[in-house]
Amino acid sequence: MKTKDSLQRFAFDVRALLGAEVSGPIDLKTLVEAYGKLTLVYYPFADNMSGLCLKSADLIAINSRSTLGRQNFSLAHELYHYFDHQNVDNTVTVAQNSKVKGNDSEVEADLFASYLLMPSQSLHSDITDRKEDRNKLELKDIIFIEQRYGVSRKSLLVRLVADGYLSVDESKYFEKDIQRGALRLGYDWALYKTCDKKIHSTTGRYLSLAHKLRDASLITQGKFESYLLDAFRDDLVFDLEVNEVYD
Numbered sequence: 001m002k003t004k005d006s007l008q009r010f011a012f013d014v015r016a017l018l019g020a021e022v023s024g025p026i027d028l029k030t031l032v033e034a035y036g037k038l039t040l041v042y043y044p045f046a047d048n049m050s051g052l053c054l055k056s057a058d059l060i061a062i063n064s065r066s067t068l069g070r071q072n073f074s075l076a077h078e079l080y081h082y083f084d085h086q087n088v089d090n091t092v093t094v095a096q097n098s099k100v101k102g103n104d105s106e107v108e109a110d111l112f113a114s115y116l117l118m119p120s121q122s123l124h125s126d127i128t129d130r131k132e133d134r135n136k137l138e139l140k141d142i143i144f145i146e147q148r149y150g151v152s153r154k155s156l157l158v159r160l161v162a163d164g165y166l167s168v169d170e171s172k173y174f175e176k177d178i179q180r181g182a183l184r185l186g187y188d189w190a191l192y193k194t195c196d197k198k199i200h201s202t203t204g205r206y207l208s209l210a211h212k213l214r215d216a217s218l219i220t221q222g223k224f225e226s227y228l229l230d231a232f233r234d235d236l237v238f239d240l241e242v243n244e245v246y247d
Contacts, residue, residue, distance in 0.1 A: 001104045004111060011115035014083055023122035025149045028075055032060075032204065038082070039206040041231075042071075044198045050074040053081040059206075064199035069152030069191045076113035081105070114159045118149045127165055137165060142174050143182050147191060153178050200232035207231065 002010075015022065018031040032038055039057070042064035051062045051074035060078045062071050081087050087105075126148065130141040137160070146156045157174060160166040179189045207228075214224040225237045
């Protein structure tokens with residue numbers, strides 16, 4: 001089992017590799033897409049599956065039916081398996097919402113994901129600023145932090161308990177009224193909503209490779225379009241109408 005310090009350093013290294021700032025919130029999906037070496041698939045898996053990593057194919061898949069906060073955490077979790085040198089190239093790792101107890105790799109991936117999305121230094125700074133003269137965190141602070149870092153309430157509370165900012169009993173107070181609490185304070189509730197639509201999407205390396213093959217005349221236009229349809233990108237095949245704005 002890796003230490004917390006080593007996982008924090010690993011998260012720092014991955015941030016640098018993806019071109020992110022050392023601290024503060026990040027748009028992880030955009031960074032992964034821009035990284036250029038990974039294919040990112042969003043697919044409506046069953047509820048008990050949050051994501052998977054197929055390292056040999058440079059592919060990460062995320063459950064598109066999860067909340068946005070959960071999707072962000074799942075992507076960070078799978079990045080651990082992708083960049084972890086102990087995960088051999090032909091290994092498929094599957095993240096389930098009900099973790100198997102005693103699985104060190106999954107525990108490490110969760111800790112790494114938390115550090116990647118919420119670096120300790122910036123999280124501590126935010127908490128210190130929010131508490132002001134108060135001795136404990138309030139609901140408005142919890143919502144501010146989860147909105148700032150784009151994480152789910154569960155992943156934030158687990159982190160705050162682990163770092164000693166909340167006790168287990170204190171954290172239970174914040175496990176309810178999540179969406180309404182955010183709306184009352186003026187926040188969008190998109191972070192907390194599950195998706196009822198069956199969203200399929202592929203971005204990243206797969207698309208750039210398909211275009212390179214077509215442009216180099218290594219595949220026909222028909223084969224190119226077939227590849228795009230396989231990747232759920234019928235919008236690119238059928239040139240669906242897009243309202244472009246130059247501003």
